[in-house]
Amino acid sequence: MTKNELLSCVIGVIILSLLVGAYFYQRNKVAVHQQAERLFVQMLQEEIERKERNLNLFHLFSESSSDTLPLKICIITEEGKKAYEVDSLKSKKNISRNLRNR
Secondary structure: OOHHHHHHHHHHHHHHHHHHHHHHHHHHHHHHHHHHHHHHHHHHHHHHHHHHHHHOOOOOOOOOOOOOOOOEEEEEEOOEEEEEEOOOOHHHHOOOOOHHHO
């Protein structure tokens, strides 16, 4: 094997090593970002739940609106079935600043 052949083999191995290293770096970088995002969302949800428990706040999820909420709610208790009418415009008619009255 001549010096040129040996040098080209070494350069080829170095380039291949760099390409493989770059591939694994990118793959691990994406995995770390996904894991960090999952942990952030989980901790944020836990913090929101903890604060809601401490403040006794009520909330509706953003995907629910007055069109998607049921107009009648049925609750079954040991005394029987009870149905309650829900005013779909209740949130628009609410003028109380006290969250417990909403």
